[in-house]
Every structure is written in C-alpha cells, then in structure tokens.
Amino acid sequence: MKKLVSLFLAAMLAAMAFAGCAGSGTTKDIPAADSGAEASYTIALVPQQVGIPYFETSNDWAQKAGDDLGCTVIYTGPTSGDAAAQANIIQDLITKQVDCIAVSPLDSSAIAPVLKQAQDEGILVITWDSDIDDTSLRKMYVNCSTEQLLGEHLMQRLAHYMGEEGEYAIITSVLTAQNCSAWAKFATEYQEANYPNMTRVAYEPCDDDQAKAYSITQNMMTAYPNLQGVLGVTSTAPSSAAQAVREAGKSGEIIVTGVVEASVSREYLLDGSMQEANIWHPGKLGYLTIFTAMTLLNGDTLTDKQDIPQVGLVNVVDDQVIMTELLDITAENVNEYDF
Amino acid sequence: MGKEKFRIRLTLNQMVLLGTLLIILLTGTLVSHNFLTLRNMLSIFQQMSEMGIMALGLTLCILTGGNDLSAGTTMGLCAVITGVCLTSGMPVGLAMVCSLAVAVICGCINALLISVMKVPPMIATLGTQMFFNGVALVISKGNSISNIPESFYFFGQGKVLGIPVQAIVLLVLTAALSIVLKRKVLGRYIIAIGNNIKAAAYAGIDTVKVLFAVYILCSLMCCFAGNIQVARVATARADMGGVFLMQCISAVVLGGTSINGGRGGVGGTVLGVFIFAMISNIMNLAGASSFWQQFATGSILVLVVVFNCITEMSQKRIRVFSSREARKLRSKK
Amino acid sequence: MNRLFERREAGVLCILLVLGIALAVYSPAFLTQVNIKNILVNNSALAIMAVGMTLVLITGGIDVSVASQMMFSATLLAEFSFLPFANPFTIVLAAIVIGAVTGSINGLLISHFNIDPIIITLGTNSIYRGIILVYTSGRWIMNLPGWFTAFSKTVGGVLPLPVVYVVLLLVLTAYILRYTSFGRAVYACGGNVEAARRAGINVNRTIFRTYAYTGVLCGIAGLVQDSILGNCQPAGSNGWEMNVIAAAVIGGTNILGGSGTMAGTAIGVLLMGVIENGLVVAHVPTYWQKLVYGVIIIMTVTIDILRKNRADAGHQLIEID
Numbered sequence: 001m002k003k004l005v006s007l008f009l010a011a012m013l014a015a016m017a018f019a020g021c022a023g024s025g026t027t028k029d030i031p032a033a034d035s036g037a038e039a040s041y042t043i044a045l046v047p048q049q050v051g052i053p054y055f056e057t058s059n060d061w062a063q064k065a066g067d068d069l070g071c072t073v074i075y076t077g078p079t080s081g082d083a084a085a086q087a088n089i090i091q092d093l094i095t096k097q098v099d100c101i102a103v104s105p106l107d108s109s110a111i112a113p114v115l116k117q118a119q120d121e122g123i124l125v126i127t128w129d130s131d132i133d134d135t136s137l138r139k140m141y142v143n144c145s146t147e148q149l150l151g152e153h154l155m156q157r158l159a160h161y162m163g164e165e166g167e168y169a170i171i172t173s174v175l176t177a178q179n180c181s182a183w184a185k186f187a188t189e190y191q192e193a194n195y196p197n198m199t200r201v202a203y204e205p206c207d208d209d210q211a212k213a214y215s216i217t218q219n220m221m222t223a224y225p226n227l228q229g230v231l232g233v234t235s236t237a238p239s240s241a242a243q244a245v246r247e248a249g250k251s252g253e254i255i256v257t258g259v260v261e262a263s264v265s266r267e268y269l270l271d272g273s274m275q276e277a278n279i280w281h282p283g284k285l286g287y288l289t290i291f292t293a294m295t296l297l298n299g300d301t302l303t304d305k306q307d308i309p310q311v312g313l314v315n316v317v318d319d320q321v322i323m324t325e326l327l328d329i330t331a332e333n334v335n336e337y338d339f
Numbered sequence: 340m341g342k343e344k345f346r347i348r349l350t351l352n353q354m355v356l357l358g359t360l361l362i363i364l365l366t367g368t369l370v371s372h373n374f375l376t377l378r379n380m381l382s383i384f385q386q387m388s389e390m391g392i393m394a395l396g397l398t399l400c401i402l403t404g405g406n407d408l409s410a411g412t413t414m415g416l417c418a419v420i421t422g423v424c425l426t427s428g429m430p431v432g433l434a435m436v437c438s439l440a441v442a443v444i445c446g447c448i449n450a451l452l453i454s455v456m457k458v459p460p461m462i463a464t465l466g467t468q469m470f471f472n473g474v475a476l477v478i479s480k481g482n483s484i485s486n487i488p489e490s491f492y493f494f495g496q497g498k499v500l501g502i503p504v505q506a507i508v509l510l511v512l513t514a515a516l517s518i519v520l521k522r523k524v525l526g527r528y529i530i531a532i533g534n535n536i537k538a539a540a541y542a543g544i545d546t547v548k549v550l551f552a553v554y555i556l557c558s559l560m561c562c563f564a565g566n567i568q569v570a571r572v573a574t575a576r577a578d579m580g581g582v583f584l585m586q587c588i589s590a591v592v593l594g595g596t597s598i599n600g601g602r603g604g605v606g607g608t609v610l611g612v613f614i615f616a617m618i619s620n621i622m623n624l625a626g627a628s629s630f631w632q633q634f635a636t637g638s639i640l641v642l643v644v645v646f647n648c649i650t651e652m653s654q655k656r657i658r659v660f661s662s663r664e665a666r667k668l669r670s671k672k
Numbered sequence: 673m674n675r676l677f678e679r680r681e682a683g684v685l686c687i688l689l690v691l692g693i694a695l696a697v698y699s700p701a702f703l704t705q706v707n708i709k710n711i712l713v714n715n716s717a718l719a720i721m722a723v724g725m726t727l728v729l730i731t732g733g734i735d736v737s738v739a740s741q742m743m744f745s746a747t748l749l750a751e752f753s754f755l756p757f758a759n760p761f762t763i764v765l766a767a768i769v770i771g772a773v774t775g776s777i778n779g780l781l782i783s784h785f786n787i788d789p790i791i792i793t794l795g796t797n798s799i800y801r802g803i804i805l806v807y808t809s810g811r812w813i814m815n816l817p818g819w820f821t822a823f824s825k826t827v828g829g830v831l832p833l834p835v836v837y838v839v840l841l842l843v844l845t846a847y848i849l850r851y852t853s854f855g856r857a858v859y860a861c862g863g864n865v866e867a868a869r870r871a872g873i874n875v876n877r878t879i880f881r882t883y884a885y886t887g888v889l890c891g892i893a894g895l896v897q898d899s900i901l902g903n904c905q906p907a908g909s910n911g912w913e914m915n916v917i918a919a920a921v922i923g924g925t926n927i928l929g930g931s932g933t934m935a936g937t938a939i940g941v942l943l944m945g946v947i948e949n950g951l952v953v954a955h956v957p958t959y960w961q962k963l964v965y966g967v968i969i970i971m972t973v974t975i976d977i978l979r980k981n982r983a984d985a986g987h988q989l990i991e992i993d
Contacts (some may be wrong), residue, residue, distance in 0.1 A: 007720075043417065050630065050804055050809070051630065051809060051810025051906070051907040052810055053488075053810065053811050053908070054809060055813055056809050056811060061943070074626040075628075076623060076627075076628065076629060077629060078628060078629060078909070079367050079629045079630060079632070079633060079805070080582055082582055083483075083569065083572055083574060083576070084389075084568055085582070087571065087572055087622075088386045088491075088619070088628075089623055091382050091385070091386065092379075092382065092619075092620055092623035092624055094382075095373050095376075095382055095620075095624065096373060096378045096623070096624050097372065097373065098987065105577075107483055107485075107572070107574050108485070108572060109485045109486075109572075109573050109574055110572035110574045111572070112573060113495075113496050113571065113572070113573065127550070133485075161730065166792070166924060173915045174481075174578070175480070175481030175482050175959070176481065176482060176576050176578070177482075181482070202952070202955075203953075203957075204952070204958050205481065205959075207910070208907075209903075209905070209908045209910065210812075210901060210903070210908055211714075211897065211901060211908055214714070214900075214901060215643065215710070215714040215949075216946070216952065218710045218714065219707075219710065219948070219949050219952035220952055221708065222701045222704070222706065222707045222952070222953055223699065223700070223701065223952045223953040223955060225701055235701070237904070239903075240901070241900055242957070248706070254535040263814065264812055264814060267814065267815055268812075287443060289984060299555050314759065315586065342747070405715075440837075452970070452973075452974070456974060456977050456978075457748070457977060458865045458973050458974070458977050459926075459927050459928050460967070461734070461927045462921050462927045463970075463973065464866060464971060464975050465914065465917060465921065466966050466969030466970040466973060467966065467970065469914075469963070469965040469966030469969060470962075470963060470966025470967060470970060471966070472962045472963075472966070472971075473959075473961070473962035473963020473964065473965070473966050474963060475962065476959040476960075476962055476963070477959060477960060477963055480957075480959065481957075481959040482984070490898065499734070571916065579939045583895075585794055585797070589791070589795070590789075591795050592791050595953075596786040597787065598790060598791060628806060628809075630802050630805035630806045630809075631802065631806060632803025633801055633802035633805065634799055634803060635802075635807060637794070637796065637797065637798025637799040637802060638795070638797050638798075638799055639766070639779065639793040640791065640794065640795040640798075641792060641796065641799070643794035644785075644787055644791055644795070645781065645785055645787065648785040648786065648787055652785075664909070
C-alpha cells in the first residue's frame with residue numbers, strides 16, 4: 001500500500017505539472033452552442049434541490065429566458081437538501097468560470113464562503129427564491145415577496161378560512177430549511193399577534209417526502225381531534241395533507257392551505273379537500289432571475305415598476321427585485337395556471 | 340547487502356483502480372480545459388477531504404471484518420456538539436475537546452457492543468446510527484446552528500502555502516494510518532482480526548482492545564470530518580455526513596479493501612474517494628444533471644467490482660490451467 | 673406455553689404491547705379504528721419490503737436497494753397506468769415483472785460473480801434511483817386513475833386492502849420458508865454456506881432466487897404505495913432501506929444469517945409504525961423518532977445477545993471431581 005500511496009502522490013504531482021503547463025489561471029469554458037460572433041453569457045441557476053417540481057418549473061422558464069435573451073443557462077443543484085453539497089457545486093461552477101451564479105441558498109450562511117470566492121473572481125452573484133444573511137455577497141435578490149410578507153399572508157389566508165379560531169398545525173420540509181422555517185416563524189408570530197383564538201398545536205417536518213407528509217397529517221388528526229387547519233409551508237406537504245383529510249372524510253372541516261403548485265394541487269382544490277394554494281409562479285421567478293442576471297451583466301439596472309416581458313410588473317426596492325404576483329389559487333381559478 | 344531495487348509491482352485490483360483513475364482524468368480534460376488546472380485540483384481536494392477522512396476511519400473498521408454504519412451520524416453529532424459549544428461562547432480549543440470527547444464516547448459504545456457483547460457490527464452500528472442521529476436531533480432540536488465564530492473557519496476555509504487545510508489534514512492522517520497499518524503492531528493485529536478473529540484471539544491478540552482502538556479511531560475521524568465541514572460552511576446541522584456513509588463504503592471497497600476484512604489499505608481508499616470526487620467535479624463542469632452523478636457513481640462502483648471479479652476469476656483459471664499443464668509436462672518426462 | 677414465551681418474537685411482542693397500552697392510556701385516540709387503520713396502511717409498503725429483506729438477511733446477505741427498487745417500480749407503474757391497455761390485471765403483472773427484473777439484476781451480480789451483496793446493492797441503489805430521477809426530473813406523477821387507487825380502498829369500511837396484501841404475502845412467504853425446498857435452502861445458505869453446498873444445495877440458484885423474490889416484493893410494494901397516495905413522487909422514500917432492515921432486525925432476524933421469521937418481521941414493522949404514530953399522538957416532537965428507534969434496536973439486540981450467552985452458558989461442560 002505504501003507503493004500505492006507513493007504512486008498516488010506521483011500521479012497527483014504529474015497532474016499538477018500538467019496543470020502548471022496548462023497555465024496558472026483558468027480560462028472560460030466557451031459554450032459550444034455559440035452561433036453569433038460575440039460570446040454569450042453563461043448563467044448558472046442553482047436551486048435548493050433538483051428533482052422538486054417547483055424548481056424544475058423555474059428551470060423550464062429559465063431555459064426559455066436563455067433562448068429569448070441569448071444566453072446559456074446551466075441548471076444544477078444538490079440531489080438532497082445538503083448545504084455542503086450546494087457549496088461544492090458552486091465551487092465547481094467558479095472553476096468553470098461562469099459569468100453569473102444565481103443561487104437559492106439552502107442555508108443562509110453555509111455558502112457564504114464560496115460566494116465570497118465567486119465575487120473575488122469577478123463572477124456576478126445573485127440570489128433568488130431565498131436569501132443569504134450577508135447581503136454584501138450578492139448583487140441582488142430576486143424574490144416574490146419578503147419572507148415576512150409571505151408568512152403573514154399565509155396566515156391571513158388560513159385564518160380567513162378557519163374563521164380566525166381553532167387549532168392548526170404547520171408542516172415544513174426539514175427543520176433546517178431556511179426559507180420554510182422563516183415563513184413558518186412569521187406566520188406563527190402573525191397569528192399570535194392577530195388571532196388570539198387560534199393555537200398552533202404542532203410543527204413537524206416531512207423531509208419533502210409526500211408519504212411522510214401524508215402519515216404526519218393522519219397522525220395529527222388522531223393526536224389533535226380538534227384540529228381545524230393544516231398549513232404546508234413546503235410544496236410537498238399541502239397536497240398530501242389534503243389527501244389525508246379527504247380520506248378521513250373531513251374535507252372542508254379541516255382547512256388545508258399552503259405553498260404548492262397549481263398542477264399538484266388542482267385535484268384537491270377541485271374536490272374541496274384543499275382550500276387555497278398561496279404561491280407565485282416559479283417559472284416566472286426563474287425567468288425574472290435570468291432577466292435580472294442578463295441586465296446586470298450588460299451593465300444596466302432594473303427600474304421600479306418595470307414591465308418585463310413574460311413576467312409582468314416588478315418592484316425594485318434597493319437591491320431586491322420583487323415579482324409582485326403572489327397568487328391565491330382556489331378552485332375557481334386553478335385552471336388558469338399552467339405550472 | 341545491496342539496496343533493494345524500488346520495483347513497482349501492483350496487484351490486479353490496484354491496476355484496475357489506476358486505470359479507472361486515468362480514464363477519468365482523460366475524460367475530465369476532454370470535458371473542460373479547466374479540469375486539469377491546479378486550482379480545480381485543489382478545489383477537488385477541498386471537497387473530498389471530509390469524505391476522505393471519514394473513509395479512512397471506515398477502512399479500519401472494514402479491515403477488521405466489521406463495519407461502522409454510524410459513521411455518518413457520528414459526524415453529524417460531533418458537528419452539533421461543536422456548534423453548540425462554539426455558539427455558547429466556548430473557545431475554539433475547548434469546543435474541539437468536547438467534540439473529540441463525544442466522538443470517543445461514540446466509538447466506545449460501538450466497540451462495547453461489538454467486541455464485548457459480540458453483537459454483529461452491522462446491527463450494532465445500525466442501532467447506534469439511529470441513536471446518535473437522534474441525540475444530535477434532540478440537542479439541536481432539528482435546527483441548524485449558525486453564527487459559528489470566524490476563528491473556527493480556518494479548519495475548513497484556510498490555506499497553508501496555497502493548499503487547503505483539510506487536504507493537508509487528509510494527507511497527514513492517510514500517511515499516519517498507513518504507517519500504523521504497515522509498520523506498527525496494531526496494524527498487524529487489525530489485519531489478523533479481519534482475516535480470522537478466532538484465530539487472532541487464540542494467537543494471543545487482545546481483540547477487545549484492538550477493536551476498541553479501531554472504532555474509537557473511526558469515530559475520531561468522523562469527528563475531524565464533522566468539524567471541518569462545520570468550519571467550511573459555517574453552520575452545524577445534525578444531518579451532516581448522512582449522505583457520505585454509503586459513498587464512503589463504496590470508496591473503501593472500490594479502493595481494494597475486502598468487505599470481509601483482512602485485505603486492503605488506506606491508499607486505495609483515498610484513491611476511491613478521489614475518483615468519486617472527480618466524477619462529481621467533471622459532471623458539474625460539464626453542466627450535467629446531478630441525477631446523472633448518482634447514476635454514474637453507482638455504475639462505476641458496480642463496473643469496477645465486477646471487472647475485478649472477472650479478472651480475478653480468469654487469473655485463477657490461468658493459474659490452474661498453467662499448473663495443470665506443468666504437471667502434465669512433468670509426468671511426461 | 674413456556675416455549676412460546678422463550679421464542680425471540682415474544683420479547684418484541686411484549687415491548688409492542690407495553691408501548692401500545694401506554695399510548696392507549698395516555699391518549700384515547702390511539703386505539704381507535706381509524707388510527708389503527710392508519711398505522712397499518714401507512715406501513716404496508718414497508719412491511720412488504722421487510723418480508724423480502726427478511727429472506728435476504730436469512731441467507732446472510734443484505735439488500736440496501738429495496739427503497740430504490742420500490743420507487744423504480746412505483747414510477748414506471750404510475751406512467752404505465754395512463755396507457756390504454758393498463759388495467760388491474762396488467763398492472764399487477766407489470767409490477768411483478770419490473771420487480772423481477774430489478775431483483776434479478778441484483779441476484780445475478782451477487783450469485784454469479786460472488787461479490788458481497790452490500791457492494792452490489794449499494795451500486796444498484798444509486799443506479800435505479802438515478803435512472804428514474806433522470807427520466808422524471810423529480811416531477812410528480814399526479815392523478816393516478818381511480819382503478820389504480822382502488823387497490824388500496826377499505827372494504828366495508830373496516831378492512832383496508834393493503835393490510836390484506838401484507839398478510840397474504842406474509843403467509844405465502846412463511847409457507848415458502850417452512851414447507852418448500854427453496855425455503856429450506858434459504859435457511860441452509862444462511863446457516864453455513866459450505867455445508868449447504870456440500871449437502872447438494874445449489875447455492876447460486878438459491879441466492880439468485882432470493883434477490884429476485886425480494887425484487888418482486890419491492891415491485892408490489894411500489895404498486896401499493898402508488899395506490900395509497902394516489903400519485904408518485906420519484907424522489908421520495910429516501911433512506912427507507914434502513915427502516916426496513918431495522919424492522920427485520922428488531923423482529924429477530926439474525927443479520928449474520930440463518931434465522932428469521934415472518935412473524936418477527938411483522939411485529940418489527942408494527943413496532944416501528946406504532947412508535948412513529950405514538951410520538952405524534954403523545955404530542956412529542958417527531959425529531960425524537962430516530963432516538964427512540966436507535967434505543968429500541970440496541971435494546972433488542974442486547975437482550976438477544978444476553979439471552980444467547982445465557983443459553984450457551986447452560987451448555988457448558990460441568991466437571992465433576
């Protein structure tokens with residue numbers, strides 16, 4: 001094994017020697033699909049996790065934006081909710097020398113070091129969907145609403161259906177998910193301040209697994225016989241909760257609302273087991289993110305109340321681009337939405 | 340007595356491993372001309388160090404014919420302990436001591452179950468895996484612990500002479516464990532236990548002590564890995580390291596250590612981890628979907644292991660065939 | 673009667689009963705028909721996989737790819753159910769075929785090349801999961817047809833069909849283990865491979881069949897899971913293989929091979945399901961779940977080992993002067 005270790009070291013030295021020959025700096029990876037005379041920008045869209053329909057829809061629209069605006073959009077992210085894996089991916093993207101990294105951070109501080117690295121390399125950094133603590137590390141934050149506004153809105157809608165009284169539970173993805181926890185926190189605080197007759201009885205994670213969300217809802221209905229509302233702050237939870245409520249025959253008795261896409265919630269909204277989905281169009285958010293990135297890369301800025309094709313009006317407040325469309329999807333309007 | 344000539348004689352497995360390494364290096368250079376740069380290589384080293392250190396510890400356990408399924412969650416527990424200690428104002432040194440102490444306790448629990456109570460390692464560590472994870476979750480209440488003081492960042496983000504600190508730690512630990520396995524008595528005992536624990540006991544080896552050493556070392560490795568990750572991402576979470584476990588076991592096996600123990604070493608393990616880290620890196624550079632990475636990792640593991648098997652089987656056949664031929668010739672004379 | 677109590681499964685059953693009684697006392701909602709039904713139905717896919725896992729463990733092997741095989745089957749079946757020729761018969765057939773294929777690949781690689789099961793199944797775990805995620809990009813397959821979800825309906829308001837499937841499979845597998853030569857071969861391979869080989873048992877074929885059978889069970893588990901939830905989340909059921917192994921081990925299956933029973937596995941699955949349900953019912957945050965699982969596993973194996981040591985001590989030679 002010592003021979004193997006020394007061989008390994010020799011191979012590494014050889015690799016480094018090659019690397020030295022190749023030049024000490026890294027060169028840009030120019031995308032192959034380059035038809036025009038000018039090099040087009042490469043933007044990396046990094047979601048919190050791949051394989052979640054919400055982010056996949058953002059990617060679909062982001063690719064469309066790439067075609068419309070003439071840039072290459074790379075979509076890559078961790079396969080599990082692992083912040084360290086997200087940091088690794090961003091590090092590799094820095095090596096790849098992309099022009100912009102648009103990231104939805106899993107953890108508000110975990111990727112700060114690599115984002116600093118990216119900034120030092122001259123790569124544009126923007127955040128979307130979820131923000132980081134150290135805002136100096138990113139140029140702009142593209143989102144639909146602040147975490148506080150969304151949390152309060154979620155609670156307002158839940159309370160509306162619950163008649164502002166009763167026991168409710170919140171289901172989140174993993175307890176360490178930054179944006180879900182923030183929404184839950186603001187929702188709970190708003191309830192405590194404004195709806196004294198409501199009580200939160202449970203706050204459980206479902207690990208973004210619909211089977212788990214389903215069984216948690218069933219167990220909560222048993223544990224809290226007076227349960228009157230379930231709020232799902234992660235897109236996996238509301239539909240599974242609605243399924244459980246429907247099977248228990250309590251559609252309409254137990255209010256189910258939350259953050260979930262139209263396509264996933266459609267059947268439950270239509271049969272009354274879910275009352276409302278409060279979400280924004282993830283596709284439009286993805287499109288807006290790419291648009292923002294391109295604008296900044298071209299040296300321009302976005303103006304407040306700018307009308308962006310495919311997206312609509314946006315508010316620009318300091319370093320935040322806010323898509324003003326928070327949708328309340330109910331059985332009446334669910335068929336208008338394609339995501 | 341003249342000096343022995345430095346000859347490189349590789350086993351078949353090591354040749355397959357190096358061959359795989361070269362193929363991957365080649366693929367990498369084709370995919371991106373940023374691949375074979377110093378900076379990217381250092382980046383790969385930085386990313387693989389946590390997994391590599393854990394894999395070192397696992398190698399020791401697997402060499403004794405056992406396994407440590409609790410490695411991932413031990414890492415998470417140590418990370419949470421460090422996080423809690425640091426955020427409550429303890430100095431860095433004291434926090435690390437606490438974390439190391441917890442790791443020793445974890446290793447002792449494992450060793451107690453496995454060597455004293457003779458519980459099969461798989462079950463024992465399956466139980467302790469869930470138990471440690473549970474303890475970490477309860478301590479952290481499932482939340483992530485942020486606000487790690489900057490003084491701690493050095494272990495995960497610092498560089499010495501341009502090389503990431505964790506890579507240096509990995510190399511030092513690899514060298515140290517390699518020396519222990521090859522040169523020290525403990526290493527001999529580990530291999531002996533892996534080959535046949537009863538025979539080792541009869542030969543006078545204190546198997547209980549050796550197994551305690553092995554499992555405590557493994558937990559210590561996980562502790563290092565956990566602390567490095569906390570320093571790298573400036574957060575502590577109970578689920579850190581959970582995804583590493585299966586990959587580390589795969590890397591250990593890929594590196595030539597027999598899963599039944601008694602054969603293998605740390606050099607191969609580090610090579611295995613390096614191969615997996617490179618695959619990940621190449622796919623990120625190519626912009627390939629992360630799902631392909633999962634597929635690729637699994638496929639390469641299966642391919643290499645099967646290939647090893649086929650070549651070993653044909654080697655055996657050649658040997659048997661040639662010995663038969665030799666016997667025939669001899670009897671003809 | 674004494675012999676019944678000495679059996680391994682009796683111990684776990686006692687733990688289960690004690691826990692159940694404690695929960696029933698603490699919360700009257702626990703022992704309701706709805707809650708029991710929920711526990712049984714939500715764990716039926718797990719139970720089916722645990723049946724296969726028990727077989728694999730008895731042969732001395734292990735299969736960490738069961739969750740991926742189940743999701744592989746679940747995803748393909750979900751897509752399949754929208755095809756024109758899909759109906760209850762063809763979908764069951766499809767489930768069995770898909771499961772047989774995934775299981776046979778494992779079995780072939782393990783038996784033919786004589787490679788350690790944990791390595792192969794680690795690899796195929798990633799491969800199967802990777803394939804369906806690349807294919808679907810994680811997109812949920814929604815709105816499964818009514819005839820598909822009817823597989824999990826509750827007959828007469830009392831008997832949930834998934835429980836019927838679980839019981840049928842448990843009885844079938846118990847029968848196979850006890851009364852067929854394949855079953856005997858499974859135990860033999862786990863007890864002492866060399867002895868089995870010399871006794872004339874085709875070890876390779878037995879191992880192959882074991883993994884193929886487990887694959888079929890995973891395929892059926894996928895069908896059941898899809899029909900219970902009414903849709904398919906390809907990225908779901910992550911890490912379930914550990915729970916499956918834990919359930920089998922708690923139920924008394926020896927991880928080194930050679931022993932294990934269906935009854936024990938069933939009790940193991942029930943125990944884990946009751947813990948999961950009980951925590952919520954007892955208003956305890958669910959992040960205690962892992963801790964409780966870990967303690968239970970360590971406790972049961974410790975008691976196992978202590979009992980085994982005591983039994984062995986009883987066989988010592990006593991020298992009489």
